[in-house]
Amino acid sequence: MASKIAFLPGDGVGPEVANAAKKVLDAAAKKHELSLEYADCFFGGAAIDAMGDPFPAETKEACLSADAIFLGAIGGPKWDGAKKRPEAGLLEMRKALGVFANLRPVSVAPGMEQLSPLREERAKGVDLLIVRELTGGLYFGERTEGYDLATDQCLYTKDEVTRVARIAFEAAKKRGGRVASVDKANVLATSRLWRSAVKELHEAEYKDVELTHVLVDAMAMKLIQAPAEFDVILTENLFGDILSDEASVLSGSIGLAPSASLGEGPRGLYEPIHGSAPDIAGQGKANPAGAIMSAAMLLRYSLGESAAADNIEAAVSKALASGRGTGDIGGEDDTASFTDAVVELI
Numbered sequence: 001m002a003s004k005i006a007f008l009p010g011d012g013v014g015p016e017v018a019n020a021a022k023k024v025l026d027a028a029a030k031k032h033e034l035s036l037e038y039a040d041c042f043f044g045g046a047a048i049d050a051m052g053d054p055f056p057a058e059t060k061e062a063c064l065s066a067d068a069i070f071l072g073a074i075g076g077p078k079w080d081g082a083k084k085r086p087e088a089g090l091l092e093m094r095k096a097l098g099v100f101a102n103l104r105p106v107s108v109a110p111g112m113e114q115l116s117p118l119r120e121e122r123a124k125g126v127d128l129l130i131v132r133e134l135t136g137g138l139y140f141g142e143r144t145e146g147y148d149l150a151t152d153q154c155l156y157t158k159d160e161v162t163r164v165a166r167i168a169f170e171a172a173k174k175r176g177g178r179v180a181s182v183d184k185a186n187v188l189a190t191s192r193l194w195r196s197a198v199k200e201l202h203e204a205e206y207k208d209v210e211l212t213h214v215l216v217d218a219m220a221m222k223l224i225q226a227p228a229e230f231d232v233i234l235t236e237n238l239f240g241d242i243l244s245d246e247a248s249v250l251s252g253s254i255g256l257a258p259s260a261s262l263g264e265g266p267r268g269l270y271e272p273i274h275g276s277a278p279d280i281a282g283q284g285k286a287n288p289a290g291a292i293m294s295a296a297m298l299l300r301y302s303l304g305e306s307a308a309a310d311n312i313e314a315a316v317s318k319a320l321a322s323g324r325g326t327g328d329i330g331g332e333d334d335t336a337s338f339t340d341a342v343v344e345l346i
Ligand SMILES: NC(=O)c1ccc[n+]([C@@H]2O[C@H](COP(=O)([O-])OP(=O)(O)OC[C@H]3O[C@@H](n4cnc5c(N)ncnc54)[C@H](O)[C@@H]3O)[C@@H](O)[C@H]2O)c1
Pocket: 013, 017, 072, 073, 074, 075, 076, 077, 087, 090, 253, 254, 255, 271, 272, 273, 274, 275, 276, 277, 278, 279, 280, 285, 286, 287, 288, 328
């Protein structure tokens, strides 16, 4: 039976990188004899234009009945004044899918240190996984918005912290065995709850994993100063959003960074971590590697096809190692020619 993928290209460079990922997925499917069926859906600004809502009921239904959801990117200045912005649609979708754990891996492959802005010793051996809580915290609290006063509520329950911490500890057991939990416990009540819930779970079930607690401002510094020291970085929604954009640049460009958002079951949401990049949209300049690697994560986590996922990841690494790449990493490819190079290697 065919695996069903809800396919949401979105806005700006979203469709450019999503179509690149689809091309690579199709090549991997052919090679590994997988049957994939796509349901094309309106989402984000494109859905506001077509249907008046960034997350229309039809799209929600297609996502909920799919095995996996693939998203390009959404948003852009065109919809800044919209009553319900594309970004609100994205938050609503993550909540509706129950994908509370967002995995954002960042690594610098041996020999690829020259792509990193750190360029030297510090970039060597960087291999980290950010586990970002995705359906709680400031992004989902109540808001009030007036002319001279606005508020955003930050709320976490212990259960919300424990379930995402468990994902981080389990991931660490399969990687380097270390978790750095990031919070702002010197100021925020939600961070003190975060720290005590993480400690309690560690004490009860994961004593074999090394756990440290790092304040978020210090982590912003350490990610530049000594990024190779870290293995799994566990953190709440807002901090994870910011630190993952920062960490992505360690490998050369935000355009290289993939993500998987997972909940209780195998169904997941896969998207590069970057946005719609309005400054380069429509010019064929977007780096599709993050979207392509997100497609690999889809095969691995939602469809259980790890051989096909390995094949895609190896093809991207090989293409990059041979000097192929888009302009953001100093290469001469456009989106299409880099994608073709990856397809060729598959
Ligand atoms: N998941 C998502 O869909 C998502 C994520 C982040 C931002 N956004 C939205 O995207 C819009 C633009 O946001 P922004 O400009 O702050 O962030 P952005 O990630 O779109 O772009 C930041 C910078 O990175 C560059 N960049 C991004 N993706 C790239 C790629 N694939 N290849 C090469 N360069 C790339 C851009 O050109 C830009 O200079 C906003 O509306 C924002 O809300 C959406």
